[in-house]
Amino acid sequence: MLLNFFKQFFVIDDAEHESGNLHNFHVSALRILLSTSLLVASAFTLHSIFRIDGTDDAFMLSVVGAACSLVLITLLCTSKRFNRQSSFLLIVALAVTGVLFIRYSEHPNGIEFGVILLYSLPLLARLFYSFKVSLLFAFANTATLAMDLHVSEHLPFESGANALFSDLYAQLMVFTLLNFALPLAASRLIKTLQRSIHRLKELTNSVSHHSDLYEEIFEHTGTPTLLCDKRGVIIKLNQKALDLFPGVNPETIEGSKINDWISSISDSSNRFFWQSNVSECVLKSNTRNSLEVHRSSLTTHGHYVLHLQDVTHLRALTEKLENTQQTNSQLVHYDALTQLPNQQKFCNQVNHRIHNVSDYYTGAMFIIRISQFKLLNKQYGRDQANRVILNFSRTLQSRLSDKTISGRLRGVKFACFMPVGQTYLIQRNLRTLIKSVLPEQIRIGEDILNIDYQIGVAYYQNEGETAEELLERCEMALEYSTSAERIAFFDKQLETKLIQEHKLGLALGEAVKNKKIQLWLQPQVVSSGDIRSFEALSRWQLEDGTFISPIVFIKLAEELGLLPKLAENLLKQLVAVLEEWHAESIKTPIAFNLAGQELMNDVFFALLMSMTSERPWLSEMLELEITETSPVMTHPLIHKRLRALSQYGYSIAIDDFGTGQASLGQLIDIPASILKIDRRFVAPLPNDNRHLDIVKSTIQLARSLNMSVIAEGIETREQANLLIGLGCDTLQGYYFGKPSPISDWTKNNHEKAKQLRMVY
CATH class of the missing domain: 3.20.20.450 (EAL domain)
Incomplete structure (x- = not known):
């Protein structure tokens, strides 16, 4: 308790040091000086009182000592609120005391004491004021030096030239040391400390700014994220990660181990599963919630950043797909999400079908592209967007005839090949047929979404045509579908036009690169x-x-x-x-x-x-x-x-x-x-x-x-x-x-x- 009181009183606790406040430094220095001076003055006063011999000089010394003690106590009480005034009064008091000792003391020790008091003023002035003020006191003390030398000549010192020479240089050395060397050194030290404090503040602000920035980045990674050390102790988690543990405070999770909350299913015997790059896990509080834990190492600090990806829905789809596939070869030929034939399997089925054209007059192939899928993916997330694809494929299959071959090419593109009769050789009729099999709305949870499409169509009419050629023609037609005319049909002129546009596009790229396009002016x-x-x-x-x-x-x-x-x-x-x-x-x-x-x-x-x-x-x-x-x-x-x-x-x-x-x-x-x-x-x-x-x-x-x-x-x-x-x-x-x-x-x-x- 007493130690803390002295720390607070002399402003030397850690909090004051870290603040770097120059005012606190002045208060601390002033209180230390005043307290030390008060102890000396009090000791001098008590000594004078106990040794009063009845003379006026002894009584005056006691009175002067008591008065100095009262002045020092007063300055000590006002040192914080009136710091500059108190320091000024202290310097004035020391100056007056020094002058009085030199002027009226008849003993050499008293004179030297007065000289030392005056010589200490530049250092004190530098502690509380600027270097210019300290320099002013230093030059003013040349008068003190002259006075000291003058008084020294009339005092009974050791005779001889060597004694006078030694005394002169000793006084000059003390004068230089106390008036110039120490104030300069103190000034240099104070300046260095001030610059260090200023630099430290800048670094602190920079560190604080970067810390806030990294905090914000960590909080907005877009995925549930944990920060842990090499032992698996959780240091921090963001809000998305906290949402995986409903009803649990972050303080409860932070400081605990990952194994307390998550367990590995890919390697259940591995207690350090989180050190792997990717690990399949479940929540201990809800084992039906499947996660993928992706690790990133922080080489500087030796910590791990773990991204938790919820793969519950995709895992269920994968398990369903695995249960329905009988051989590994089937996995190669079918889309994992929709279970529709992929492009290779789709082309094989179509090529097999068109070898037998006796069942129908001709066929039509068309590619369907869901227009606004990128927007859906951004708005609802990947899982919900995959659900759109899945619902669309199921609805499409339920509306198509048994003779129609359908498949998923890639992304949001689907292909269909259907036999058509003479009626559907008329593009208007085929356009109506295609629209009838496409779902106009898809439900996602409680939301019902309107679905827009772009469709490219090509007819199979000539023997020898392959599914790959038909798909290529559908792709060409798809490029010319618009928001106004969503269904585009392939023809030879379109092919020629696309080839010309491709060549023109290459030439345009070269023209832009070589700055061949020029400016004309019209008034x-x-x-x-x-x-x-x-x-x-x-x-x-x-x-x-x-x-x-x-x-x-x-x-x-x-x-x-x-x-x-x-x-x-x-x-x-x-x-x-x-x-x-x-x-x-x-x-x-x-x-x-x-x-x-x-x-x-x-x-x-x-x-x-x-x-x-x-x-x-x-x-x-x-x-x-x-x-x-x-x-x-x-x-x-x-x-x-x-x-x-x-x-x-x-x-x-x-x-x-x-x-x-x-x-x-x-x-x-x-x-x-x-x-x-x-x-x-x-x-x-x-x-x-x-x-x-x-x-x-x-x-x-x-x-x-x-x-x-x-x-x-x-x-x-x-x-x-x-x-x-x-x-x-x-x-x-x-x-x-x-x-x-x-x-x-x-x-x-x-x-x-x-x-x-x-x-x-």
Whole structure:
């Protein structure tokens, strides 16, 4: 108890050390000094009282000692609350005492005591104040040194030059040591401690941050996870792992052994099953709950991370499959989940069947792909998604005839081969038959899910065709199924088209890689005919001189995932031209088309933002046209990034307005300031009243939202005059100018661009 009291009083307990608080250090040092001084003053006072000889000097010494003791007690009581004031008063008291001893003491010891008191002031000043204050006291003590030397000359010391010489150097050494050496050393030590404490705080904050980060990662691994040591003692578990043990507190599990909760069934004799990479186990509290324990080693700490995967449902399916299979060869030829023939077995059965065509006129093979399975897998998890596949296969088999051969190819693809008569050679009839056998809904627990499909169909009509060839044709047809037309039929033209698209896709990849796709510009004018801006259009010319339509190769680039790289190449080419125009003071903006896939790409968006930060003027010269027909334009990430670009000053236009996914919704979600009327609404003007009403309402809508309007596809003077009269801000089309290579506008030191646009 007494030891703890002294630790707290002198602020030297562990908690105060770890806090690194400079105020606590000052309080501790001050209390130690004051307590020590109080002991000396008290001893001096008691000694003076007991040795009072009746003289005034003895009585005055007792009074001075008692007064000093009272002052020290007062400073000790106020040391924490008024730390700086108390330390200042202590230094002042020592200074006054030292001066008084030197001035009035007639004994050499008293003088030296006063000198030592004054010499101690720089060190004390450094403890409580800055090094500059300590240095000030040190230089002030040169007066003390001079006074001490002066007094020493008049005191009866040992005579002789050597004695005086030795005494002088002794005083200089003491002066230097106490006034400069010790304060400097203390200052160095304090600075080192302060830096160490600051660094320690930074390291502590960093460790705390990383600890919180690892805690969050551990808690959100997505699977039940345990952390244990090499002996199998559980150190920590996340919430998903705790859910496996209902009604049990984490404190009960942490510190216990894994064997207390989980037992191995793959190797029951192994008490250290959790040291294996993968082990099949059950919960001791519920042996029907099967688990797979996957181990990961932490080499730095020697601990294990155990991931517990619930495989109860899959184990039941596996056991059922194993019970129904008679030989190992059957396991090779049948799907483990659905028990349907796999692709090899399915092809063998179909090939065996088509060798005998006398039972039917012809046959039809079709591949079924469940469209939204990835979404189901993400929303419900793998086990529930497998249940969807299982329920679908059972429903499909129950609706198919006995003569139909069905199988599971891979993933969410199923294949069927059925004999059909003349009636079903008509595609409409076969389409109706296929729809009738496909379940429209599947139940998962209490949820009923609507199932969408994509289907590719191929007819068996010629002797010598194989199941493998039919499957390949079904795959080709499947690639051309859409959300609007989910059932696609194979024909020779489709095969030829796919081969051409494949070759074109390879050529497009090379063209993007070698930057063969170039930018052309088409002017956008105001009602007076002056060029307000340009639209950048991409053009791809093959080696034979033919041009590929942008509608074709842009769509192909989007399907092949080449669109972000293509847009990156074109953007760099366009920004290079804009830099030259900016240097020439050509203030003509150029609109750049984005289909949405580019903005979803992190690399392309980072490139656009870095270009913006390096060129603050770019947002004034570059306009962004968003293709409203792109399906990804409704994605929240697109809206977030467009809002960021708008805040950087970019003008954003909605292109092809009225032809896309959710036109009115786009006006709310996208921070657009320009609306482009698609050419399909402009082309029938001025004779088509219905299209005229649509254009009028679109312009009125834009006006109500404070948006500018650009009409594209203008080919006649009548169309131009009509749109100007309706209040259209900007006009674009062949009537005003066809697209031309960007080099036409940049050659001869941008002569053409300067002529058509005022240079500021």
